[in-house]
Amino acid sequence: MKSTTRFMCLLLVAILVVLPLSACGEKKQTLNIYSWADNFDPQVLKDFEEQNNVKINYDNFANNEDLLAKIKAGGSGYDLIQPSDYMVATMVKENLLAPLNKQNIPNFVNLKDSLKNPPFDPDNKYSIAYMSGVTGIAYNKKYVKDPITSWADLWNPKYKGKVILLDDNREVIGMSLKKNGFSNSTKDEGQISTAVTDLKKLLPNVLAFDTDTIKQKLIQEEGWIAMLWSGDASFVAKDNADVAYVIPKEGGTIFADNYAIPKDAKNQAMAEKFINYMMDPKVSAKNYETIGYSDPNAKAMEFHSQKYREDKMINLSDEEMKRTEWLSDVGATLQSYDRYWTELKSGR
């Protein structure tokens, strides 16, 4: 019996010792990327690996908060991460990001002017936009006959139980704030309260709050009308031709996932090389053609297919872009947003 105990103890010790070691021992250079799922064209990654004799490890997170938790804990070993706009601001405040060395990223000049110097990172000191879009309204023309032009249309009693909202407090409360003529990132309790009271009147129309499978719900026609990100709308329209998309007249929220480098990155130079490679017009065209989001590269359009260039959900007009607003960090007011959100979702 004693030997069993000893064996078990040894096994435990062995596990504890071997686990941390197993991460070491690789000679080839590596680039560890931590990003959203399906965020790159696999071939584009493969080409970079071959050109630079580097091995890319690509891990996924499901939301910004998971990313923050992991980077904050330290020792994650990631060289390149892709936080969304407001999360860049938070990570800068938390002192988690390394300033980018722009000399290593000459292709930065290719970035569309509208995406340069965003409010969450003026001067692009820590981040560069990778993928951006706008939250608008997607609707199925088969069921929704009236033209949709405004967020207020979601409140139409005709759409009882057929409206899908994103499962995201800032997006949904921000939408109602816009509808009521306020900023989507207000810190004014009175304005937030007005917006949420209005949203409570929308509840009978709400089929579900959903971010992960909202596309499927539209494709399968479970819901007729939904708030949706522009790139996702293009994806849905490919599977269900009846789905149309509009940026409401009150304007929508613009968002971007960005390149950023954690402070404790082991291979910052390689990460910058990768960013520069991705911002090459030809590579960019190839990449966004696959992932189906709008190409932030001002010089890439000529390398895109005609179909891509004519897709209005991917390429929003300047007029539409003018009506958009970034979500900005609301600081301590986030607690109010959370409480109102809980109120809304529990129907109290």
Place this chain on the structure above:
Amino acid sequence: MKKKSGLVVLPVFLWLSLFLVVPMLIVVGISFLRRDELGNLIYQFNWEAYATFFDKLYLGIYWDTIVLSVLTTLICLLLSYPLAYYIARSGPRMQTWGLALVTIPFWINFLIRTYAWVLLLRTQGIVNNLLLDLGWITEPMQMLYTKGAVLMGMVYTFIPFMVLPIYVAIEQMDKRLLEAASDLGASPSRAFWHITLPQTKSGITTGAILVYVSTTGMFVVTDILGGAKSSMISNIIQTQFLGARNWPFGAALSVIFVITSLVLIFLFNRAMTTRVDRVKEGRI
């Protein structure tokens, strides 16, 4: 001998204390802290997180969670008892098959099974299409994303937790007692109420606790089948640790949650053991 067997459980003991007790203590510790604007912890003892809980909003959600969990447990019990009884009383072959059918769903990932319900219940789903084709309904019914769908999903998920303990209890029952009852002229229903049911109480207790505790901690079913429209306390805890970045409040909710569950389980256990049992076990 006693000392040696103590050594054997040492690894498990270490494992549990390292990965269960210590994290629990950390959660209790965090619940007495405060957060700063960015969600970082401020190491300063205070009750703020607990004070937040006593708000009509959170108390209401807590009450809803308990009601849903109790309801799930009761429905599971009502459905499981006859099934367990039937399986336990069948021939050996039927028993093997019956138990296999109850456990097989466990071999399939829980998320996949839950999404399967989405395929069945949605407006363009199998059930609605079948009813439409049969002409029983003229418009698809809205079954998904309702409170009923959540309750059904919970019952579906946790039924095996109830069937198996009750099956074991019925299986282990001394069947001679029933023969004696019958010999002494008791009707089958009388024998059931006075012998079978009391004899299988332990199975019911175990099953009920398993189902209740699992239901209170479940947040995936409310999201997928309920359309995230009704919040359970576990949904709130999840958001506090992620989106809202308010760890102290999330920790406080967890602590309150564990304590209420323990109290409820204790009361339930007490109600299920009669005075006679306690005397027998030398507790009184």
